Amino acid sequence: MTTNEGFLNQRQRYQSIKLPQDFSDEEMARDWTLSDADKKEISKYRKNSRIFIAIQLSALRLYGRFLAEVNGLSPRIVNYLNNQLGLPPSLTVPTPDREATFSEYRKNILNYLGFSKYDDEAQARLQKWLEQQALQANLPDELFLRAERYLLAERVVLPGASVLERLVISVCAETHEQLFEVLCDRLTPELRTAIDNLLVVQAGDQRSLFYLLKEYPPSASISSIQSYLERYRTLEETGIGKLEAQCVDPAFIDYLYKLAVRYNARDIKRFKEPKRYAMMACFLLETRKGLLDSLVKMHDQFIMDMLRKAKHIHEMKHREFRKRQKKAIDTVLDTTQLIIDWPDDKPLHKTDLWQQVSEKQLLESITDLHSFKRLEERGYGDILLGRYPSLRKYFAEFIQLPFAVKSGTEPLMNVINLVRQLDAGILKKIPDNAPTGFMPQELRRSYKDKDGHIKRNAWELGLAIAMKEALRSGDLYLPQSKQHVSFWGLMLDERHWQANREASYEALQQPYQDAVKSTLTLQFHQAVGKAEKCFGPDTFAEIKDGKLKLKKDDKAEIPDAVIKLQKVIDASLPPIRIEQLLMEVDQQTGFSRHFIPLQQHQSRPANFYKTLIAAMISQATNLGVVAMSASVKGVTVDMLRHVLQFYVREETNKNASAEIVNQHHQLPFSDIHGSGTLSSSDAQRFKIRADSLLASYYPRYYGYYEKAIGIYTHVSDQYAVYSTKAISCSPREALYVLDGLLENNSILKIREHTTDTHGYTEIVFALCYLLGYYFMPRIRDLKDQQLYKVDRNVNHGIFNPLLNKTADIDIVEEQWEAMIHVAQSLKERTAPAHVIVQRLTNSFPADRLSRAFTNLGRIIKTEYILRYVTDKPLRRTVQLQLNKGEYRHKLPRWVFFANQGEFTTGDYEEIMNKASCLSLVSNAILYWNTSRISDIVEGLRNQGELVDDETLAHISLLPYKHVLPNGTYFIEEE
Structure with missing residues (x-):
C-alpha cells in the first residue's frame, strides 16, 4: 500500500474541534468543571481574561488542542465557567488583541497542565508507538483515534490538520506491507496453489470460482443448495481452516475481505504476491463463514417452502374431499336409515339392498370417508413424506x-x-x-x-x-x-464484559441485581396509579364486564388554514430535475465528500462528479447503468460501473445520507416538526423479479406465486431517514426495530420510537427499556392484549379485571446480570441486533434468559398500554409519527420508477446499494424542500400573512411531484 492509498474513515479524519451544543448537565459537569487549583491559577490573570483562560485550559485538557474560535462555544458552558469563577454572565468571550499575548497565555497554560508541544522528538516517540500498534494489524481508522488518546495521555499538544493523518497513513503503509508478507509466509504451498486456481477459469466453466464465491445465493432449491455445498467443500479442501488459528486481527481480516470483493480475478492477479495471497486468504476465511450462514438460510427457506407447499396441497385436497364427504355422508346415512327401517319380519338380502341403494355409489362413499379420515389424521404428514426423496438429494451432505x-x-x-x-x-x-x-x-x-x-x-x-x-x-x-x-458467541466476551461491567450498568442507567425487583415493582405501581387517575377523564377506554372496551379516537381535523397553506406551498415549489436538486443540496451540505473508496484515498477518476451524481440516480431511480449512460452525455457504462464498484456502496451512501440528516437537523425550520428525538420504522414492499435468497412470498399484496422484499426504514419526526435495511418479508418486522436505532450514525438522539403491530414483541419492549428507548407501538386489537401485574396480592382497583395474570419478576431478577450483558453487547454492536432478537424470540419458552426478557417485556408493555389508553396526547403523537413514515413511502414510489418499480437484481449488495441511494435522495429532497418551504413561509410573513408555527407543524416537508426523476439528465451545463 502506497502512502496515497491511506484509508482513514472520512468521519474520523482530523477536523477542527466540533464544539458541543446539545449535551446533558452531567456531560457539562464532567468536562468543564474547574478544580480549586484551576481557579487559583486562573485568578492570576486580569478579570476580563479569566473566562478566556478557563476555556482554553479546559479545552486543552479535554481535546488536546487550543480553541481558535472561543465564541463558538455553547453559552451554557461559558456561563457555567463564569459561575465557577464568580464572574457575571456574558454573551461574548473577550479575546487577546495581540498574538504575543495569546502566545504567552498558551505557554503558561502548557506549563500549568504539564503539556509539551508536538515537536520532532514527540513525533519520533509517536511514530515508534504507532509502528508497534500497526504491527498488531490495527486499521488506520482505529489507529488514528488511538494516536490522539496516546498524545493526550502523554500530555502532548495534538498536531495541526492532516499532520497526524499523514503519519498514521505512512506508518500503516509500511507496516501493513510487512503484515502482508507475514501472512503470506504462513500459507502452505498447497493453499497458494489453491488460491491461484480460484482466480483461473477452469476448463468447461464460464466463471472463476472466485467470481462464484462472491455471488449472493439464489432462492433455496435442491440444485442451489447442492451447488453451495460443493463450494463449501471446495473451500475446505484448500486447507484454509488450518490458517485461522494463526491469523491476525478480525478487523484487519474483514478489511482485506471487503477489499478483495471489490476486485475481479484479473485485477487481483496484478497485485504483488504478498498482498495478493494475504487478501485472498482473508477472503477465503470470511467467505467460509458466509457460506455456512447461507447454507443455514437456504435449508431454512427450503423447509419453509416445503411446508408451505404441503400445506397448500393439503388445503386443496381437504377442500375437494370436504365436498365429496358431504355426499358420501348423505349416502351412508340414507343406507343406514334404510337398514334401520327395514321390516323385522322381512329378511334383508343384498339384492334387496342394491335395489334401494346404488352399490357402486355406497362403496365409493365409504372409500371417500376413509380417505377423508386419513386426510384429517395423517394427510399433511403423508404429503410431507412425499417430499422426502427431494430432501435427501442435499440433506445427506448438509x-x-x-x-x-x-x-x-x-x-x-x-x-x-x-x-x-x-x-x-x-x-x-x-x-x-x-x-x-x-x-x-x-x-x-x-x-x-x-x-x-x-x-x-x-x-x-x-x-x-x-x-x-x-x-x-x-x-x-x-x-x-x-x-x-452460539448465543454467547454473539456477545461481548467474558473478559471484556467483566472489565466493563460496572461501566455498563452506569451507561445503561440500570439498577444492580439486588435492587432490580424493587425498582421494577415501584415503577409499575407508579405507572398503574398514574393511569388510574387519568382513566376517568379520558373517555377513549372503559372497562365493561371485566373487559377493556375502546372507542374509536376522534379523527384529527385538519384546519382549513393548513390545507390552504399546503396548497400554496405545493404550488410555489418550482419544478426541478433530480440531478440539479442533488447538486444544489451537495453545494450546501457537501455530502459528496463521503464517497471515497474502501482504501480511503482521495484520488478521483476523470469527470468524477458528474459520473457520481449519475451513478447515484441510476440506483435511486432503478434505471441501471446502461439506461443511465444513454441518458447522460459524456458518461459511459464503464465510468458508471467503476464509480459504483469503488465509490458508491452502502457505507458511503449511509455516511453521505447522515451528513444531509445532520445538516437538515440544524435548519431552524426542522424544529417546527420535531426535535429529532422521536422516530418510527416500517417496511415498504417491492416486487422482485430476480432469483434471490432474500426474496420471499408475500400473498397479501403479490399473490401466491410472486415474491417480494422489504425495505425497512427508520424515519425521524423531522421526516429524515436515518436507517435503511433490505429485509425478507417472511420474518416479523420486530426483528429489525433495534438495528436502525443502534446503527444510527446521525446526530439525531432518538429517545422514543413507534411502530405498527408488526414491529412489536414483548422481547423488543424489554430490550428497548434496557437500552434507554421508550417504545410505543400502535397495537392492533389492543383490547384483546393480555396485561400483567408484578404482584398477585396487590389490589389495582379499577384495573384488577384486566391485570388478571402475573409476570414472573423473580426470573427477571435471576437473569438480570445476563440481560445487562446482552443489552451492552447490543449497544457495542458485537452482532447485528436482528440476529440476537431472533435467537431470543425463537428460544422462548424453553430458555430461561428468553423467558426473563419476555416477562420484563410483559411488565413494560402493560405499563405502556395503560398509559396509551389513558393519554390522548400520547396516542396522537404515535399516530402522527406513523403517518409521517407512511406518507414518506409515496416518495420512494415516485423516484424508484424504472422497471415498474420492481427490483431486477437478486444480489443483496446491489439491492442495498439501490435502497440506500433511494434513502439518500429522499433526504436530499427533504433538505431542498425544507429550505425552499422556509423561504416561501418567510416571504408570506413579509407580505403580512399570519403563518404560525402550530399551522406549520402540520405542513408536510415531503411534497415530491415537483421533482422530475426521469428524462435526459444534465441538460444544462454544470
Missing part, C-alpha cells in the same frame, strides 16, 4: 456440516450422528431406542411401521424440520460461521 449444540440439546446431536452413521453404512437401520422427541406433530402418526420400527423417511424428515427450528433458536449452531454461532 448434515455433514460442523454442527454443535448448546448444553441440554445433546439428543438432537445424537440424532444427527445416527443419520451420519446410517449414511456411512456404519449402521444398517435406526435403533429402536433412537430419540424421537424432536418429531413434529404432523409426522408423529407416520414415523413407525406396522411392526413398530422407526421409518427412516419420517424420522429423518422430522430431523430436518427440527434442525431448522434449532438453528433459529441457537440450540444448534455452527462455530465456524458468522451469525449462526
Whole structure:
C-alpha cells in the first residue's frame, strides 16, 4: 500500500474541534468543571481574561488542542465557567488583541497542565508507538483515534490538520506491507496453489470460482443448495481452516475481505504476491463463514417452502374431499336409515339392498370417508413424506456440516450422528431406542411401521424440520460461521464484559441485581396509579364486564388554514430535475465528500462528479447503468460501473445520507416538526423479479406465486431517514426495530420510537427499556392484549379485571446480570441486533434468559398500554409519527420508477446499494424542500400573512411531484 492509498474513515479524519451544543448537565459537569487549583491559577490573570483562560485550559485538557474560535462555544458552558469563577454572565468571550499575548497565555497554560508541544522528538516517540500498534494489524481508522488518546495521555499538544493523518497513513503503509508478507509466509504451498486456481477459469466453466464465491445465493432449491455445498467443500479442501488459528486481527481480516470483493480475478492477479495471497486468504476465511450462514438460510427457506407447499396441497385436497364427504355422508346415512327401517319380519338380502341403494355409489362413499379420515389424521404428514426423496438429494451432505449444540440439546446431536452413521453404512437401520422427541406433530402418526420400527423417511424428515427450528433458536449452531454461532458467541466476551461491567450498568442507567425487583415493582405501581387517575377523564377506554372496551379516537381535523397553506406551498415549489436538486443540496451540505473508496484515498477518476451524481440516480431511480449512460452525455457504462464498484456502496451512501440528516437537523425550520428525538420504522414492499435468497412470498399484496422484499426504514419526526435495511418479508418486522436505532450514525438522539403491530414483541419492549428507548407501538386489537401485574396480592382497583395474570419478576431478577450483558453487547454492536432478537424470540419458552426478557417485556408493555389508553396526547403523537413514515413511502414510489418499480437484481449488495441511494435522495429532497418551504413561509410573513408555527407543524416537508426523476439528465451545463 502506497502512502496515497491511506484509508482513514472520512468521519474520523482530523477536523477542527466540533464544539458541543446539545449535551446533558452531567456531560457539562464532567468536562468543564474547574478544580480549586484551576481557579487559583486562573485568578492570576486580569478579570476580563479569566473566562478566556478557563476555556482554553479546559479545552486543552479535554481535546488536546487550543480553541481558535472561543465564541463558538455553547453559552451554557461559558456561563457555567463564569459561575465557577464568580464572574457575571456574558454573551461574548473577550479575546487577546495581540498574538504575543495569546502566545504567552498558551505557554503558561502548557506549563500549568504539564503539556509539551508536538515537536520532532514527540513525533519520533509517536511514530515508534504507532509502528508497534500497526504491527498488531490495527486499521488506520482505529489507529488514528488511538494516536490522539496516546498524545493526550502523554500530555502532548495534538498536531495541526492532516499532520497526524499523514503519519498514521505512512506508518500503516509500511507496516501493513510487512503484515502482508507475514501472512503470506504462513500459507502452505498447497493453499497458494489453491488460491491461484480460484482466480483461473477452469476448463468447461464460464466463471472463476472466485467470481462464484462472491455471488449472493439464489432462492433455496435442491440444485442451489447442492451447488453451495460443493463450494463449501471446495473451500475446505484448500486447507484454509488450518490458517485461522494463526491469523491476525478480525478487523484487519474483514478489511482485506471487503477489499478483495471489490476486485475481479484479473485485477487481483496484478497485485504483488504478498498482498495478493494475504487478501485472498482473508477472503477465503470470511467467505467460509458466509457460506455456512447461507447454507443455514437456504435449508431454512427450503423447509419453509416445503411446508408451505404441503400445506397448500393439503388445503386443496381437504377442500375437494370436504365436498365429496358431504355426499358420501348423505349416502351412508340414507343406507343406514334404510337398514334401520327395514321390516323385522322381512329378511334383508343384498339384492334387496342394491335395489334401494346404488352399490357402486355406497362403496365409493365409504372409500371417500376413509380417505377423508386419513386426510384429517395423517394427510399433511403423508404429503410431507412425499417430499422426502427431494430432501435427501442435499440433506445427506448438509448434515455433514460442523454442527454443535448448546448444553441440554445433546439428543438432537445424537440424532444427527445416527443419520451420519446410517449414511456411512456404519449402521444398517435406526435403533429402536433412537430419540424421537424432536418429531413434529404432523409426522408423529407416520414415523413407525406396522411392526413398530422407526421409518427412516419420517424420522429423518422430522430431523430436518427440527434442525431448522434449532438453528433459529441457537440450540444448534455452527462455530465456524458468522451469525449462526452460539448465543454467547454473539456477545461481548467474558473478559471484556467483566472489565466493563460496572461501566455498563452506569451507561445503561440500570439498577444492580439486588435492587432490580424493587425498582421494577415501584415503577409499575407508579405507572398503574398514574393511569388510574387519568382513566376517568379520558373517555377513549372503559372497562365493561371485566373487559377493556375502546372507542374509536376522534379523527384529527385538519384546519382549513393548513390545507390552504399546503396548497400554496405545493404550488410555489418550482419544478426541478433530480440531478440539479442533488447538486444544489451537495453545494450546501457537501455530502459528496463521503464517497471515497474502501482504501480511503482521495484520488478521483476523470469527470468524477458528474459520473457520481449519475451513478447515484441510476440506483435511486432503478434505471441501471446502461439506461443511465444513454441518458447522460459524456458518461459511459464503464465510468458508471467503476464509480459504483469503488465509490458508491452502502457505507458511503449511509455516511453521505447522515451528513444531509445532520445538516437538515440544524435548519431552524426542522424544529417546527420535531426535535429529532422521536422516530418510527416500517417496511415498504417491492416486487422482485430476480432469483434471490432474500426474496420471499408475500400473498397479501403479490399473490401466491410472486415474491417480494422489504425495505425497512427508520424515519425521524423531522421526516429524515436515518436507517435503511433490505429485509425478507417472511420474518416479523420486530426483528429489525433495534438495528436502525443502534446503527444510527446521525446526530439525531432518538429517545422514543413507534411502530405498527408488526414491529412489536414483548422481547423488543424489554430490550428497548434496557437500552434507554421508550417504545410505543400502535397495537392492533389492543383490547384483546393480555396485561400483567408484578404482584398477585396487590389490589389495582379499577384495573384488577384486566391485570388478571402475573409476570414472573423473580426470573427477571435471576437473569438480570445476563440481560445487562446482552443489552451492552447490543449497544457495542458485537452482532447485528436482528440476529440476537431472533435467537431470543425463537428460544422462548424453553430458555430461561428468553423467558426473563419476555416477562420484563410483559411488565413494560402493560405499563405502556395503560398509559396509551389513558393519554390522548400520547396516542396522537404515535399516530402522527406513523403517518409521517407512511406518507414518506409515496416518495420512494415516485423516484424508484424504472422497471415498474420492481427490483431486477437478486444480489443483496446491489439491492442495498439501490435502497440506500433511494434513502439518500429522499433526504436530499427533504433538505431542498425544507429550505425552499422556509423561504416561501418567510416571504408570506413579509407580505403580512399570519403563518404560525402550530399551522406549520402540520405542513408536510415531503411534497415530491415537483421533482422530475426521469428524462435526459444534465441538460444544462454544470
